[in-house]
Amino acid sequence: MAKMPLGEQTLYIGIDGGGTKCRASIMTADLQVLGTGVGGPANPFQGVQQAKDSIRTAAELALIDAGLPPSAMTELIAGAGLAGVNVPSLYEVMSAWEHPFKEMHLTTDLHIACLGAHNRDEGAVMICGTGSCGYSYVGDKSLFIGGHGFPIGDKGSGAWMGLEAIQAILLASDDLGPKTSLSESIGEFLQASGVMIVDRMFGAKQGDYAKFAIFVVDAADAGDAVAVSIAKEGAAYMSAVARKLWATQPGRMSIIGGLAPRLIPWMEQDMANNLSPALYQPEFGAVYFAKQRFKLANNNQSVLTTAI
Amino acid sequence: MAKMPLGEQTLYIGIDGGGTKCRASIMTADLQVLGTGVGGPANPFQGVQQAKDSIRTAAELALIDAGLPPSAMTELIAGAGLAGVNVPSLYEVMSAWEHPFKEMHLTTDLHIACLGAHNRDEGAVMICGTGSCGYSYVGDKSLFIGGHGFPIGDKGSGAWMGLEAIQAILLASDDLGPKTSLSESIGEFLQASGVMIVDRMFGAKQGDYAKFAIFVVDAADAGDAVAVSIAKEGAAYMSAVARKLWATQPGRMSIIGGLAPRLIPWMEQDMANNLSPALYQPEFGAVYFAKQRFKLANNNQSVLTTAI
Numbered sequence: 001m002a003k004m005p006l007g008e009q010t011l012y013i014g015i016d017g018g019g020t021k022c023r024a025s026i027m028t029a030d031l032q033v034l035g036t037g038v039g040g041p042a043n044p045f046q047g048v049q050q051a052k053d054s055i056r057t058a059a060e061l062a063l064i065d066a067g068l069p070p071s072a073m074t075e076l077i078a079g080a081g082l083a084g085v086n087v088p089s090l091y092e093v094m095s096a097w098e099h100p101f102k103e104m105h106l107t108t109d110l111h112i113a114c115l116g117a118h119n120r121d122e123g124a125v126m127i128c129g130t131g132s133c134g135y136s137y138v139g140d141k142s143l144f145i146g147g148h149g150f151p152i153g154d155k156g157s158g159a160w161m162g163l164e165a166i167q168a169i170l171l172a173s174d175d176l177g178p179k180t181s182l183s184e185s186i187g188e189f190l191q192a193s194g195v196m197i198v199d200r201m202f203g204a205k206q207g208d209y210a211k212f213a214i215f216v217v218d219a220a221d222a223g224d225a226v227a228v229s230i231a232k233e234g235a236a237y238m239s240a241v242a243r244k245l246w247a248t249q250p251g252r253m254s255i256i257g258g259l260a261p262r263l264i265p266w267m268e269q270d271m272a273n274n275l276s277p278a279l280y281q282p283e284f285g286a287v288y289f290a291k292q293r294f295k296l297a298n299n300n301q302s303v304l305t306t307a308i
Numbered sequence: 309m310a311k312m313p314l315g316e317q318t319l320y321i322g323i324d325g326g327g328t329k330c331r332a333s334i335m336t337a338d339l340q341v342l343g344t345g346v347g348g349p350a351n352p353f354q355g356v357q358q359a360k361d362s363i364r365t366a367a368e369l370a371l372i373d374a375g376l377p378p379s380a381m382t383e384l385i386a387g388a389g390l391a392g393v394n395v396p397s398l399y400e401v402m403s404a405w406e407h408p409f410k411e412m413h414l415t416t417d418l419h420i421a422c423l424g425a426h427n428r429d430e431g432a433v434m435i436c437g438t439g440s441c442g443y444s445y446v447g448d449k450s451l452f453i454g455g456h457g458f459p460i461g462d463k464g465s466g467a468w469m470g471l472e473a474i475q476a477i478l479l480a481s482d483d484l485g486p487k488t489s490l491s492e493s494i495g496e497f498l499q500a501s502g503v504m505i506v507d508r509m510f511g512a513k514q515g516d517y518a519k520f521a522i523f524v525v526d527a528a529d530a531g532d533a534v535a536v537s538i539a540k541e542g543a544a545y546m547s548a549v550a551r552k553l554w555a556t557q558p559g560r561m562s563i564i565g566g567l568a569p570r571l572i573p574w575m576e577q578d579m580a581n582n583l584s585p586a587l588y589q590p591e592f593g594a595v596y597f598a599k600q601r602f603k604l605a606n607n608n609q610s611v612l613t614t615a616i
Binding site for chain 1: 353394395396397398452453454456457459460461463471474475478479482483484503504506507509510545548549552
């Protein structure tokens with residue numbers, strides 16, 4: 001099939017905005033990736049302006065990567081899946097943004113992750129990275145579990161593990177909790193011990209806590225009792241989330257996010273066995289979503305004929 | 309004994325700066341209170357500028373209450389006990405402040421609470437209010453326990469209880485944790501339920517979480533299993549802190565703070581039995597401290613002849 005010149009095609013940008021970073025990929029309608037950019041945190045719960053800045057940065061870098069001029073920004077049909085916009089007020093604030101794109105279709109990071117993971121409308125997905133949550137979409141019904149953010153929710157996530165680890169280290173430093181190798185590993189990372197750890201944590205955010213998660217799973221694998229307890233509690237929560245999602249009969253269920261591969265071995269075996277690999281990254285799910293919405297708005301059936 | 313006219317006396321201001329409010333009392337050398345003022349939060353861990361503003365506001369209001377002119381501020385010898393300054397960097401930042409007083413002698417809120425509670429140098433004190441911590445001073449040795457701040461420490465405190473409560477409500481709303489009456493009581497207070505609670509907690513600080521503690525202890529007293537579990541875990545921590553402090557043989561041990569009267573019934577009986585009432589409020593301890601330091605600096609023995 002002869003290809004259309006780029007200038008004549010509708011171009012999409014799939015945006016996956018999480019608590020640590022924002023990835024944006026510019027794609028053709030048949031999902032050829034032309035360029036990708038990465039910006040900073042884009043969870044509006046942590047900062048609305050920061051989220052907008054991170055999306056814009058990621059899009060600008062994706063344009064450069066694609067060899068497209070800055071002026072092409074206003075021609076892009078954006079699909080954006082952002083953490084935090086399951087909170088109604090944040091959805092409204094981000095929807096009201098005077099974004100730099102031709103159109104922006106906004107949904108949750110969970111929704112685009114699910115669309116991408118299964119390359120179809122129905123499925124279930126869990127995220128276990130900086131934050132944690134679960135989502136299923138079956139028979140026009142969606143189910144959100146968790147995703148309440150740090151520190152009130154997101155059990156099992158990297159930020160949750162990091163906070164649990166710091167709490168355990170401080171209890172141990174007061175001799176009010178069991179000794180743990182995390183005092184050494186995280187202490188060395190922070191170049192601090194005891195009350196100086198409090199000093200280092202001054203103003204720490206979700207993403208700062210999430211950096212400690214790798215030390216927790218490493219220590220858990222090595223048998224440290226405190227770390228094992230944290231890993232087991234986190235994995236038990238994610239197993240309970242999986243069980244709720246599986247009950248909706250999603251057909252396929254995946255877990256994604258930086259911490260996921262390390263948490264799966266601690267999950268309950270039957271739920272771990274129900275997991276399937278994610279087929280595509282969330283940015284593809286974001287473009288899948290944008291194409292659906294663009295088609296609805298323009299009543300242009302041809303846009304959807306290329307399945308992702 | 310004939311009284312000196314106020315204008316000829318050295319006047320002191322005792323400042324007790326915590327995470328929710330800052331109390332300041334202007335006193336004569338023989339501890340007659342001339343006036344008291346209350347300002348906002350004064351824990352520099354939560355905000356250095358806010359702490360400075362709150363101290364200044366409390367001092368200005370204390371001057372008005374005392375019927376003294378604003379110009380008298382520069383003549384006051386201040387003793388300030390602030391939460392958070394056990395963290396070295398915050399002690400330095402607050403010490404470097406160009407404060408409005410003639411002198412300012414800075415120490416921790418724990419130290420002034422202990423001096424005030426026992427009207428002498430030696431003793432032990434626990435605070436259980438917005439934050440939690442323990443302190444003893446025996447034989448020139450001080451022991452700090454906890455006081456690491458929210459959310460990494462301060463177990464058993466109001467803020468910790470509030471966070472535990474919100475986490476429990478959200479787990480229950482996802483049907484991933486037991487039902488609790490806190491969903492109704494705190495939900496009514498916030499005029500929200502389920503995911504809307506996340507919305508309401510947007511940007512919530514330590515003091516905001518601490519407002520939920522009263523609902524937790526009320527529900528615990530009424531037998532709500534989730535609230536009982538939170539109250540017991542918090543009280544077990546404070547009992548462990550008490551045990552460590554009592555081991556230093558402080559002679560007297562007190563617990564102060566807004567949540568203390570409600571937590572004591574949940575503490576281990578032997579430690580609850582070791583508690584003595586606090587004799588004076590922390591502001592008196594702050595003036596006790598300021599008088600010691602003023603005397604050291606001026607080698608003026610007479611200042612100390614009036615014991616507090």
